[in-house]
Amino acid sequence: PVNVKKICCIGAGYVGGPTCAVIALKCPQIQVTIVDLNQSRIDAWNSPDFSLPIYEPGLVEVVKQARGRNLFFSTDVDKAINESDLIFVSVNTPTKKTGVGAGFGADLHYVESATRRIAAVATSSKIVVEKSTVPCRTAESMRTILESNCRPGCHFDILSNPEFLAEGTAINDLFKPDRVLIGSLQTPEGKNASAALAGVYGNWVPKERVLTVGLWSSELSKLAANAMLAQRISSINALSAICEATGANIDEVSHAVGFDSRIGPKFLKASVGFGGSCFQKDILNLVYLSESLHLPEVAAYWRQVVDMNEYQKSRFSRSVVETLFNTITGKHIAVLGFAFKADTGDTRETAAVTLIRNFLAERAYVTVYDPKVEVSQMWQDLTEACPDWTLEQLQKYVTIVHDPIEACKDKEAVVIATEWKEFLEIDWQTVYNHMSKPAFVFDGRLLVDAEKLRKIGFKVKVIGRGERV
Numbered sequence: 151p152v153n154v155k156k157i158c159c160i161g162a163g164y165v166g167g168p169t170c171a172v173i174a175l176k177c178p179q180i181q182v183t184i185v186d187l188n189q190s191r192i193d194a195w196n197s198p199d200f201s202l203p204i205y206e207p208g209l210v211e212v213v214k215q216a217r218g219r220n221l222f223f224s225t226d227v228d229k230a231i232n233e234s235d236l237i238f239v240s241v242n243t244p245t246k247k248t249g250v251g252a253g254f255g256a257d258l259h260y261v262e263s264a265t266r267r268i269a270a271v272a273t274s275s276k277i278v279v280e281k282s283t284v285p286c287r288t289a290e291s292m293r294t295i296l297e298s299n300c301r302p303g304c305h306f307d308i309l310s311n312p313e314f315l316a317e318g319t320a321i322n323d324l325f326k327p328d329r330v331l332i333g334s335l336q337t338p339e340g341k342n343a344s345a346a347l348a349g350v351y352g353n354w355v356p357k358e359r360v361l362t363v364g365l366w367s368s369e370l371s372k373l374a375a376n377a378m379l380a381q382r383i384s385s386i387n388a389l390s391a392i393c394e395a396t397g398a399n400i401d402e403v404s405h406a407v408g409f410d411s412r413i414g415p416k417f418l419k420a421s422v423g424f425g426g427s428c429f430q431k432d433i434l435n436l437v438y439l440s441e442s443l444h445l446p447e448v449a450a451y452w453r454q455v456v457d458m459n460e461y462q463k464s465r466f467s468r469s470v471v472e473t474l475f476n477t478i479t480g481k482h483i484a485v486l487g488f489a490f491k492a493d494t495g496d497t498r499e500t501a502a503v504t505l506i507r508n509f510l511a512e513r514a515y516v517t518v519y520d521p522k523v524e525v526s527q528m529w530q531d532l533t534e535a536c537p538d539w540t541l542e543q544l545q546k547y548v549t550i551v552h553d554p555i556e557a558c559k560d561k562e563a564v565v566i567a568t569e570w571k572e573f574l575e576i577d578w579q580t581v582y583n584h585m586s587k588p589a590f591v592f593d594g595r596l597l598v599d600a601e602k603l604r605k606i607g608f609k610v611k612v613i614g615r616g617e618r619v
């Protein structure tokens with residue numbers, strides 16, 4: 151196999167950045183250049199004070215050790231392509247907004263333009279690795295594009311190497327991955343390329359955790375893993391509705407069910423619904439794939455996982471309105487947390503936006519606090535989510551603050567939308583003293599100790615518990 155000496159990563163986002171920073175850290179003998187078309191993103195990766203474009207625990211430390219040594223960030227895409235032996239394509243693959251497959255299929259135009267760029271500028275043979283999550287058989291399109299456009303004498307091997315890191319724990323996931331999956335054609339060249347990439351991971355990942363499979367299995371495994379993870383959440387959320395209606399407690403149910411070693415305890419926490427850039431997109435992608443393959447029953451099965459998630463968000467919003475005496479018009483609600491989960495500043499598909507939009511539809515006033523999300527990001531997300539509202543109208547109803555206690559001051563209700571640990575440490579007695587009475591807390595993340603809060607005087611409603619508030 152090729153001895154990989156230089157790696158280029160196209161796409162300096164949530165995946166390309168941390169993944170290739172860790173490769174650089176663990177493989178000091180390999181030069182890693184991460185490129186992006188977005189100048190401000192690259193500037194942030196290069197910033198002298200390490201104010202990186204994404205927040206991820208442990209990331210700064212990794213970049214501090216490797217940047218300038220064998221890790222570089224640049225907008226000179228062509229140069230990095232040309233110098234490398236191996237290229238990761240780690241660009242975004244969002245859900246298509248218009249045209250065929252709109253709302254379901256993956257928008258592959260970023261993958262295609264990155265691939266075309268490789269074909270146009272490469273003057274030597276390369277291993278091209280799909281890191282982005284893509285529909286099954288995308289590697290074949292990449293091959294066709296590369297082979298039809300490359301210079302004479304250049305040969306491309308295409309691998310699939312989907313990324314399984316989770317935002318918020320990305321660095322730990324990359325240091326100790328459950329598995330690294332590498333898909334290749336089962337030809338001698340394909341297997342050689344696969345061995346070259348396995349050699350890179352071999353610098354820190356135990357051999358038995360590097361799985362080598364066929365290309366299509368590798369592509370499909372990523373969609374399958376996300377679909378099954380999201381399905382667990384939707385299953386437990388569906389059960390949380392039954393708990394609320396019967397008086398059962400979803401925490402106890404999860405605990406009991408998770409004790410079964412065939413099921414396992416992880417990822418069984420009820421919540422206001424999953425968010426993030428991947429779960430919904432990847433399931434819709436699977437739904438679209440199933441439909442294109444004339445498998446409507448399979449498509450409907452996976453579709454239901456997303457439908458259940460939407461139901462959970464609207465069910466939670468409705469329960470806030472009902473509990474606040476069936477009207478929240480003109481009332482003041484604090485929303486704690488805006489990120490789609492704790493330990494990230496990422497807001498893509500965050501449940502918080504859906505909740506706020508639903509509260510605004512009732513003309514409630516909303517005050518938001520999140521420890522990590524940029525204020526400008528919140529305004530951008532809210533304007534996109536509420537196309538009928540002007541920014542001025544939004545700013546009349548929504549206030550963004552930098553302190554959780556201030557967020558809750560004079561409010562009728564507090565809604566916990568993200569499971570940030572710091573919300574546990576809030577001085578809830580002070581919060582209570584400053585709220586309108588009765589003071590309600592709606593815990594959408596099973597975060598706080600409801601009994602403790604009730605002792606203070608709060609009326610507490612927790613997802614998946616049938617008790618009276």
Ligand code: NAI
Pocket residue numbers: 160161162163164165166185186187188191227240241242243260261263264281282283284313314315316317427428
């Ligand atoms: P992102 O949007 O944060 O980053 C993608 C970057 O690619 C952007 O900075 C964009 O400017 C750049 N880009 C797009 N086209 C380009 C081109 N032609 N040349 C150079 N740069 C280009 O996206 P993120 O979250 O990093 O996701 C990337 C892929 O990884 C997606 O397919 C996603 O589904 C997948 N993935 C994401 C995970 C996550 O937790 N965010 C986890 C596992 C996989």
